[in-house]
Amino acid sequence: xxxxxxARRRRRRRPRRGRSGAAANNHGSGSSRSTRSSRSSQKSxxxxxxxxxxxxxxxxxxxxxxxxxxxxxxxxSTQRRHSRPAPRGPVSVETSAGGLVISGLPEAVNDRGExxxxxxxxxxxxxxxxxxxxLWSMPKGHVEPGEDHRHTAEREVWxxxxxxxxxxxxxxxxxxxFVSEGKRVHxxxxxxxxxxxxxxxxxxxxxxxxxxxVPAAHLVERLAYSDERKLARIAHDTLPELARQEKKQGRxxxx
Numbered sequence: 557x558x559x560x561x562x563a564r565r566r567r568r569r570r571p572r573r574g575r576s577g578a579a580a581n582n583h584g585s586g587s588s589r590s591t592r593s594s595r596s597s598q599k600s601x602x603x604x605x606x607x608x609x610x611x612x613x614x615x616x617x618x619x620x621x622x623x624x625x626x627x628x629x630x631x632x633s634t635q636r637r638h639s640r641p642a643p644r645g646p647v648s649v650e651t652s653a654g655g656l657v658i659s660g661l662p663e664a665v666n667d668r669g670e671x672x673x674x675x676x677x678x679x680x681x682x683x684x685x686x687x688x689x690x691l692w693s694m695p696k697g698h699v700e701p702g703e704d705h706r707h708t709a710e711r712e713v714w715x716x717x718x719x720x721x722x723x724x725x726x727x728x729x730x731x732x733x734f735v736s737e738g739k740r741v742h743x744x745x746x747x748x749x750x751x752x753x754x755x756x757x758x759x760x761x762x763x764x765x766x767x768x769x770v771p772a773a774h775l776v777e778r779l780a781y782s783d784e785r786k787l788a789r790i791a792h793d794t795l796p797e798l799a800r801q802e803k804k805q806g807r808x809x810x811x
Contacts, residue, residue, distance in 0.1 A: 648741045653708035654696025655748035656791060657721035659769065660809050662802040671796040673773040678791075679717045679757065680778065682766035690765060691780035694787075696745055705746040713750055717767050718758035721750030725798060728790055730783040747787055749798070752809055 656678045664675040682690045697712035699705060706723040713721050727747040734741050757767045770778050772795055776788045 646739055648736070648739050650741055650743040651699045651746075652696045652712075652743065653699055653705040653746040653748070654694050654712050655709045655723070655727055655750055656694055656775075657713050657717065657719050657750040657752055658772070658795070659752040661751070661795070661799045662807050663809060665799050665803040669800060671799045673792065673795060674771045676772040676795060676799065677769040678772055678775055679713070679719050680768055680770050680775075681716050681759075681761075681764045682768070683763065684765050692768075692770075692778050693781060694747060694779070694784055696747070706748060709746070709748045710750065714755070716761045716764050717755075718760070719755040720753045722753055723748040724751045725749040725794070727794075728787045730787065732783065749791065749794075751802075751807075754810060 659677045659679075660675055664672050666672070679695065680692045681695050682692050685691055695713045695716040697708065697715065699708045703711075709723055710721060713719060725748065727749050729744060729746050731742065731744040734743065757769065759765065759767045772792065776785050776792065779785045779788055
């Protein structure tokens with residue numbers, strides 16, 4: 557029985573060798589190792605094919621991404637070139653002044669010293685842009701030769717809104733670039749806070765489409781330009797303390 561047992565084992569293992577494609581003359585543990593080696597080789601070959609296919613797909617995908625990236629870069633470059641204001645050349649410098657004329661400041665303070673900005677009003681002007689949109693902004697205009705910025709602010713506010721105001725605080729300065737008649741213009745605008753003195757709103761200025769009193773609490777969201785919205789946030793934070801000072805000084809808004 558001992559001599560025949562290896563033969564029986566070989567007979568049991570023949571079907572497994574046939575399925576794995578091993579040679580019929582391999583014996584014992586050597587045959588088993590050959591079978592495992594053959595399977596490992598087949599897996600390795602299959603994995604290599606898949607890896608090769610995946611590599612090819614990744615290469616195509618990478619080339620496509622590079623093409624798309626290059627196209628996007630060219631598009632951005634073209635947009636930058638087209639968005640440049642003008643070729644470098646003569647630069648014109650302009651200075652303007654204006655600001656916010658404020659009504660109802662001392663009356664917005666209650667007995668506990670709290671300030672209700674919805675009871676404070678500021679005058680804004682509206683102009684139509686090239687698309688027909690009404691854009692709201694702070695009144696302002698050019699500084700005349702020898703004219704003080706504060707006087708310019710008072711004059712321009714009156715010309716564009718019909719309201720007489722007097723400057724009582726500085727708000728801030730902004731500057732920006734634009735192109736006019738083929739020239740690059742660097743403009744600086746000085747903004748002030750003005751106390752309402754007299755007058756009624758009117759839009760007689762031909763450059764102004766509308767004029768309106770706007771609650772100070774909604775000032776930021778009404779303004780069309782980001783640099784003026786920044787100044788409006790400063791005003792929003794400054795007005796409560798200014799209102800308390802106005803009330804402490806015994807001031808009142810003319811009616």
